[in-house]
Amino acid sequence: MTTDDCIIIGGGPAGLTAAIYLARYHLRVRLFDSGSSRAAMIPCTRNHAGYPEGVAGKDLLALMLQQAEKYGVHRQPVRVDKLARDDDGFVIETAQGGFRARAVLLATGVVNHRPAHLLPEVHDPALERGLLRYCPVCDGYEVTDKKVGVIGTGEHGAREALFLRSFTRDVTLIAPEVEHALDPACAAKLDEAGIARVNGPCGNYAIEREQLAFDTARGRMAFDSVYPALGSRIRSHLAIEAGARATDVGCLEVDDHQRTSIPGLFAAGDVVKGLDQISHAMGEAGVAATTIRNMLSEQQPLWR
Template sequence: MIEDCIIVGAGPAGLTAAIYLARFHLKVRMFDCGSSRAAMIPRTHNHAGYPGGIPGPELLRRMRDQAAEFGVTREECRVTEIEPLDGCFRISCGDRNWEARTVLLATGVINHRPEGMDHALHDAALAGGQLRYCPICDGYEVTDKRVGVIGTGDHGMREALFLRGYTRDVTLIAPGVHDLDDACRAALDDAGVVLVEGPCGDYTIDGNRLVLDTAEGRVAFDSVYPALGSTIRSDLAVAAGAAATGEGCLTVDDHMRTTVPGLFAAGDVVLGLDQVSNAMGQAGVAATTIRNALNDATPLRR
């Protein structure tokens, strides 16, 4: 049986689209490899409607339950190929295949983690708030605290300056040696951001602080933000012929259509604000466009 839409990715974007599409009375199958970045959120306070916040895993669980309520089929496997065919797509998970009239890619990104930090310590620090990845999401939680940013160059500078809006005590630590031009150094100096050379490593949690080695000795912070970039998971769409930016973000129009007819994208895999609310909004636009495109091809009737 051919699906109306296959969704690759089961984070906030993919799940929102699945709910919309199922409520349009379309046949929807979702593929979930279990690596949504939202599952890493200890508690989000930016998502409207949840006073006190909601943990990322709980938000995903509720969204999965809601999608299942309307008949969305969820496959727990990793998609290995999206192949455009004549009028449809073949989606493969290893040697298993499905076909769909349209595909929505909602695969997100993977944050680059600090080198030398083991998985157990990483997860413990993330859960305890000593390690954070998104100052837009949780900068409020580090108000007037001691904050470290691991990074350099323009990206590291911009993250340090953004966090300066929450606290006076911001230190930019190079992962190796700082690579900052005169303009970056002047902006950081003007904001009172301390510069520390790397390399950094030998991470431990001491009390409620993350402690690490630098070229200038051992330092401790209430929270540390890695500003090390990310990998955009757009390879499936690019291999299928979709255009992307130099960084790998998929190119879409205002209706979330990629350059491959019938292939859509939403969420962090698209250039823009990497936020749950933004991903969900894009997913609603994509799902409605998919519904209308299918209706144009064959009128949807009950």
């Protein structure tokens, strides 16, 4: 079994950025991509610098992969099942067999929690048309002065609704299940901002007259765009099972150079901190890749 200099797990913006950097450092790089990057779900981002007219997530990933492969990155479209540390580095297990590497970068991201009962045949077209959105930092500008619904409650739901209030006056916070769970301080802030509150449960989603409509305790409501504020699942289990430290919610703990608590194991992007920002993930990946290169050089000179 050959040993790669670095194996990257995750084919989103962080993983591909790191792959480009590492390959241009003349290192042997293998990238495992299960095809589940959230960036591929973006119909068009206008928040990414360098694309004045916006760019589709799939197109951006394709360009980044083309650039990585130009420098010799070997991409394998397979999911990694296990990651383990041994005396010589790391062992990766997949359905296609085992692989070895001197260093590993985890760039597996997160998975957004979708509203309950929202079927794929409605979810995906709504996402494609901008009727359903997951990142107000990325695309709040696109809902300027539109009718916006936020599915959520508690501090997290209130915080997202208040953030969106800077883009439009018409914001409604809808509880996902039954009644809202809001403390007096949250409720007061929502009232001050003029944000309406509606109890759930939410259900019977459909695209109606270019809006996303669904049932609530107040009856059927429709919005120009809906933001689920339901949190996410951090895909950090591979590192945690290998012994890496993580926060209570599953974000991997790293230092300023993206090093986890396991020597030789690095992490970048939303698996570290879920900011949902492509530029942030790419920046962390550049830091991680350069640190990996320097670490490997200390172990064994990388002379040409």
